[in-house]
Amino acid sequence: MGKEATFQDFSAGSPPEGQDLWRWLYVELRAAILDGRLKPGARMPSTRSLASQYSLSRGTVVTAFDQLQSEGYTHTKVGSGTYVALGATGRAVSDKSTPDLLSGSRQSKARLSKWGERYLRKTDVISAPLHVGRAFRDYEPAIDLFPTELWARVASRVLRRAPRSLYGKGNARGHQPLRRAIAEYVGASRGVRCSPEQIIVTAGSQQALDLLARFLIDPEDKIWMEDPGYPGASQAFVSAGGRIVPVPVDQEGLIVKAGRKMAPQAKLAYVTPANQFPMGVTMSADRRVELLRWAAGANAWIIEDEYDAEYRYFGRPVASLQALDRSNCVIYVGTFTKMLFYALRLGFIVLPEQLVDAFAAARSFVDRHPPTLDQAILAEFISDGHFGHHVRRMRQLYAERMDILKAAADKQLNGTLDVVQAGAGMRTLGWLKSIASDKEAAGAARAMGLEVVALSTFTRTYTQPPALILGFAGCSRAELHRGVSLLRKALRGDPNLVS
C-alpha cells in the first residue's frame, strides 16, 4: 500500500468550540481525502498522533475514523493501520478534467426537466404575508373571526381519542369519515350526486388540479380555459403539457359556441360556473346544458371548480354542473381553504366512479395520502355541525363586508372606480373610470401597501375594460375603510395614471 500520510497532508487548524469534536475531525479528514491532500492508498495518520496533536481523546478520534470507514472513505488492514480508500472519490479528484468537488461556489450545469424549466422565470412563489386581513387580499376568508378556540377544542378531543391506527398508514382516497362528511355536505348544499367512495381528499384545490392535469392531459391536448380565468388552473394544465384554448366569457359565463368553433375536440374544459373567476358571473342554465352536451359529444372532461360557491348573497343558489351531468364527464373540485382557513390546505375531488380506483392508485405514488389527523379533526368539525354554522355566519359577514366596501367606494372613489356589488364570493371588481392601465393603477395601490391585482393579469386573448380586483371577505370594517382611503390617494395622486 502507499506511503503513510504526513501531517502536512492533513492539517486541520484547531477544533472549534461548542461543536462535536469527533464530527469536526471527521469533516476535516473527509475534506482532506476529497481534495486530494490525503491521497488514495495513503496510510492515515495514527489515532494516537492525531489525538495528541489536537488535544483530543483517543475515543473522539476513533469515532471520527469509524464514521469515515462506514462511509467508505477509508478501510482498515488488521495489524497495519487505516488507509484512504482507492475509490471513485480519489479518481474523480485526481482527474484533471473534472472540477474540484470542494469549490462550493460552482453551479451545476445539469439540466432541469421541461417541467422544471417552466418555473425558472416564475416569480410568483407562495409565501406568508406580514399582516392578517390586509385590504384588498382576495384569496383568504376572514381569519380574524375564525373560531380558533372551538377548532382547538375539537382538535384536542380528536387527538386525545384517536386510535393508534390513525398514526399509521392512511387511505389514498382520504380519511373515510371525512369523505362521508364531504359527500353529505356537497349533496345537500350543491346538489352533487356522489357516494363517499367517489371523494378524493386533496391538499386544497391546487393539488386537485395538479393531479387531475397529470391524470387527464397528454402533451398537446387542448384545454378550454375561461378568458379571463384562474391561473392556478391554467398553470397546472400547461405544466402537464396541455395547450390552453382561451374561451371568452360573457354575462352568462363561458361562451360554449366560441369554444366549439376554436377547438371542437378539446380534451377538457375548466370552468367556475357558480362564480366565474374573476368576473363574478354565474353560468346560466342554458350554457350549462350546452356545455354538458358538447362534452358528452366530444368525449371531453369538464372540471367544475367551486371554490367559493357557499358564499351567495342574493338570488337562489344554482345547483352544480355535476348535478346535471348524465354522462359522467364532470369532475367536481371543492376546497376548505376558502370555507375555513387558507392554511388548512384540505380540499377534495368528486370523481366519476369509473376513475376512482386508477386515480387513487396514481395518488398513492404522489403523496400517499393527506395527513390523517388533520382530516380527522376536520371530519369532526363538520359532523358536529360547526362547519355549517361557520359558513352561515361567514355568509352574513361577507355580505356586510361587501356592503361596507361598496358604500365606502361609492362615497370616496366616485368617478374613479366603480365597485361592483358582488352577488357571490369573496372578491369583486372595481371598474376604472378615468385610468386606462389597470396594471399601473394596481401598481400604484400596491406601492401604498394595498393588495390589489389588475383584471388584465388574468386575460389572455380577450381584453376587458381596465379594472381592479378587490377582496373584501377577509378584511375588517376598519381595514376596508383604510383601504378605500389609500386607494383614493393611489388613484387620484398619480397624474401619470390618468388617461
Ligand SMILES: Cc1ncc(COP(=O)(O)O)c(C=O)c1O
Ligand atoms: C378559481 C379558484 N379555484 C381555487 C382556488 C383555491 O385554491 P386552494 O384550495 O388551492 O387554496 C382559488 C383561490 O383563489 C380560486 O380563485
